[in-house]
Amino acid sequence: MSARILDGTRIAKEIREKLAPRVQTFAARHGRPPGLGIVLVGDDPGSEIYVRNKLRAAAEVGIRADLERLPATATLDETLRLIDRLNGSSAHDGVLVQSPLPAAMGEDAEQTVFDAIDPAKDVDGFHPVNVGRLVQKRDALVPGTPRGVIELIDHAGIVVAGARAVVIGRSDIVGKPVAMLLLHRNATVTICHSKTRDLAAVAAQADILVAAIGRAAFVTRGFVKPGATVIDVGITCVTDPAAARAIFPPGHPRLADFDKRGSVVVGDVHPEVAEVAGALTPVPGGVGPLTIAMLLTNTVKAAEARSA
Amino acid sequence: MSARILDGTRIAKEIREKLAPRVQTFAARHGRPPGLGIVLVGDDPGSEIYVRNKLRAAAEVGIRADLERLPATATLDETLRLIDRLNGSSAHDGVLVQSPLPAAMGEDAEQTVFDAIDPAKDVDGFHPVNVGRLVQKRDALVPGTPRGVIELIDHAGIVVAGARAVVIGRSDIVGKPVAMLLLHRNATVTICHSKTRDLAAVAAQADILVAAIGRAAFVTRGFVKPGATVIDVGITCVTDPAAARAIFPPGHPRLADFDKRGSVVVGDVHPEVAEVAGALTPVPGGVGPLTIAMLLTNTVKAAEARSA
Numbered sequence: 001m002s003a004r005i006l007d008g009t010r011i012a013k014e015i016r017e018k019l020a021p022r023v024q025t026f027a028a029r030h031g032r033p034p035g036l037g038i039v040l041v042g043d044d045p046g047s048e049i050y051v052r053n054k055l056r057a058a059a060e061v062g063i064r065a066d067l068e069r070l071p072a073t074a075t076l077d078e079t080l081r082l083i084d085r086l087n088g089s090s091a092h093d094g095v096l097v098q099s100p101l102p103a104a105m106g107e108d109a110e111q112t113v114f115d116a117i118d119p120a121k122d123v124d125g126f127h128p129v130n131v132g133r134l135v136q137k138r139d140a141l142v143p144g145t146p147r148g149v150i151e152l153i154d155h156a157g158i159v160v161a162g163a164r165a166v167v168i169g170r171s172d173i174v175g176k177p178v179a180m181l182l183l184h185r186n187a188t189v190t191i192c193h194s195k196t197r198d199l200a201a202v203a204a205q206a207d208i209l210v211a212a213i214g215r216a217a218f219v220t221r222g223f224v225k226p227g228a229t230v231i232d233v234g235i236t237c238v239t240d241p242a243a244a245r246a247i248f249p250p251g252h253p254r255l256a257d258f259d260k261r262g263s264v265v266v267g268d269v270h271p272e273v274a275e276v277a278g279a280l281t282p283v284p285g286g287v288g289p290l291t292i293a294m295l296l297t298n299t300v301k302a303a304e305a306r307s308a
Numbered sequence: 309m310s311a312r313i314l315d316g317t318r319i320a321k322e323i324r325e326k327l328a329p330r331v332q333t334f335a336a337r338h339g340r341p342p343g344l345g346i347v348l349v350g351d352d353p354g355s356e357i358y359v360r361n362k363l364r365a366a367a368e369v370g371i372r373a374d375l376e377r378l379p380a381t382a383t384l385d386e387t388l389r390l391i392d393r394l395n396g397s398s399a400h401d402g403v404l405v406q407s408p409l410p411a412a413m414g415e416d417a418e419q420t421v422f423d424a425i426d427p428a429k430d431v432d433g434f435h436p437v438n439v440g441r442l443v444q445k446r447d448a449l450v451p452g453t454p455r456g457v458i459e460l461i462d463h464a465g466i467v468v469a470g471a472r473a474v475v476i477g478r479s480d481i482v483g484k485p486v487a488m489l490l491l492h493r494n495a496t497v498t499i500c501h502s503k504t505r506d507l508a509a510v511a512a513q514a515d516i517l518v519a520a521i522g523r524a525a526f527v528t529r530g531f532v533k534p535g536a537t538v539i540d541v542g543i544t545c546v547t548d549p550a551a552a553r554a555i556f557p558p559g560h561p562r563l564a565d566f567d568k569r570g571s572v573v574v575g576d577v578h579p580e581v582a583e584v585a586g587a588l589t590p591v592p593g594g595v596g597p598l599t600i601a602m603l604l605t606n607t608v609k610a611a612e613a614r615s616a
Contacts, residue, residue, distance in 0.1 A: 127440070128443075129437055133436045136436060164510075172444050176488075183478060188499070190498040
């Protein structure tokens with residue numbers, strides 16, 4: 001048996017294709033496209049890639065996306081002033097600050113900055129008002145990754161109501177919100193984490209298993225009930241040859257990739273799970289593309305709500 | 309075997325006794341006691357009892373509590389104006405609106421009213437900002453009942469970290485926040501509800517079982533792992549003699565109470581669970597008294613924070 005692969009790239013494309021006419025309608029009605037302001041502080045190489053992908057995806061559907069850069073030496077106050085300007089800008093319906101902020105800004109800087117974003121423009125859904133409204137099952141801007149997980153499950157026609165769902169990971173960005181979204185769709189939801197005992201046995205009760213812990217290939221065959229749907233949120237770049245060889249068997253095409261590039265992107269789910277799961281999201285090409293598609297959806301939603 | 313009974317009345321008394329000197333210190337420093345404004349719209353008999361209990365408990369610890377009444381014919385606007393006045397009042401550190409509002413006010417009135425309370429004075433913890441901050445594990449005003457559940461567990465010396473906790477019920481007021489509080493204390497948490505399949509089997513995995521569904525004596529022996537801690541949040545007033553006799557065996561003292569008064573207060577947990585559980589909260593006298601104690605604690609906390 002081999003799992004059905006849930007193609008996030010294809011679904012993200014469908015979502016963008018449905019979004020484009022909404023963007024056009026908005027632009028025709030308001031004389032401007034929906035606008036997204038992206039704040040990038042410093043020069044983290046990973047952030048550069050993420051931001052570039054967001055800018056490109058926005059442009060593809062006709063959303064205006066402006067990159068606002070601050071140097072790595074910027075202060076928290078300068079960052080807050082920039083957010084304030086974007087909050088007040090009539091051209092920007094969405095505002096996001098690319099994580100992480102420079103460490104020099106202090107430990108609480110990120111939450112301070114997220115709190116400063118107008119909740120109506122908070123397209124990343126990190127403001128407590130949006131977190132609270134999500135928990136209360138009210139209209140809210142919901143973070144892109146958990147929304148993407150639900151889109152993948154829905155597009156695959158997997159029944160959530162009555163299912164046992166297990167979420168491994170309890171981050172504010174993925175674990176907790178995805179647990180709430182599954183709960184609101186009537187799954188019986190268990191949240192696991194680093195302190196969970198017998199994690200594999202708990203996970204193996206799941207009809208729907210969401211892995212969001214950020215540990216490469218952590219979820220092995222023993223974590224998965226045969227036939228379960230497995231959603232892999234993790235993205236780890238493996239550069240250690242021994243680690244890569246421990247994950248992929250000799251002759252595996254991903255191992256050939258590794259030998260060519262010196263690195264390979266691996267999810268939280270071990271490749272052997274494909275032999276047990278009923279459905280499985282690949283990494284890359286699973287949840288990742290959905291995250292950006294849902295960010296764009298949030299931007300259009302915020303634009304429509306702001307001008308309604 | 310017979311479960312250890314977790315005496316909420318005693319613990320609530322301890323909490324109030326610790327609170328009284330904090331109230332005195334505040335009053336000495338600020339020339340006024342912490343103040344709580346309670347809004348009661350209409351004349352629901354249950355609400356009258358709840359409000360009276362809150363007023364009395366506040367007075368006992370030295371908190372000033374003012375009851376602000378509106379007639380059952382009051383409009384939503386009138387209610388919002390009253391909240392606005394209490395939000396602006398320097399004598400009131402906490403504001404709460406007794407639920408339920410008159411049905412005539414409309415379906416969304418309650419959330420509209422809760423949203424209107426200044427989050428810094430939201431001692432019931434129903435404002436989305438406080439819900440969001442709770443989920444984010446930040447300082448927040450947390451609803452009294454879930455906070456009371458945690459106090460009961462802590463006072464009993466029950467270890468939460470690593471335990472499997474199952475919460476039956478997913479309300480905004482109890483189920484979801486208690487799940488979050490248990491998660492933040494490193495329990496592995498499962499949230500069950502009316503759509504959960506094999507509910508008894510799922511519940512029986514719990515080391516800590518929280519019943520918050522509002523169905524009298526619903527949780528029977530088969531739901532409980534021997535030795536588990538069972539927290540009973542339900543309060544149902546049973547007036548049907550057949551129902552009372554189905555719950556309590558002949559000769560049970562609670563049945564004698566029923567025969568005397570024509571009603572008996574029953575929790576979500578069946579009395580037979582006392583023979584299986586390791587620890588159990590009674591109804592009445594378990595979670596109930598804690599709810600009000602935590603409301604008072606929130607009021608003092610809000611007062612201290614506002615004047616800090």
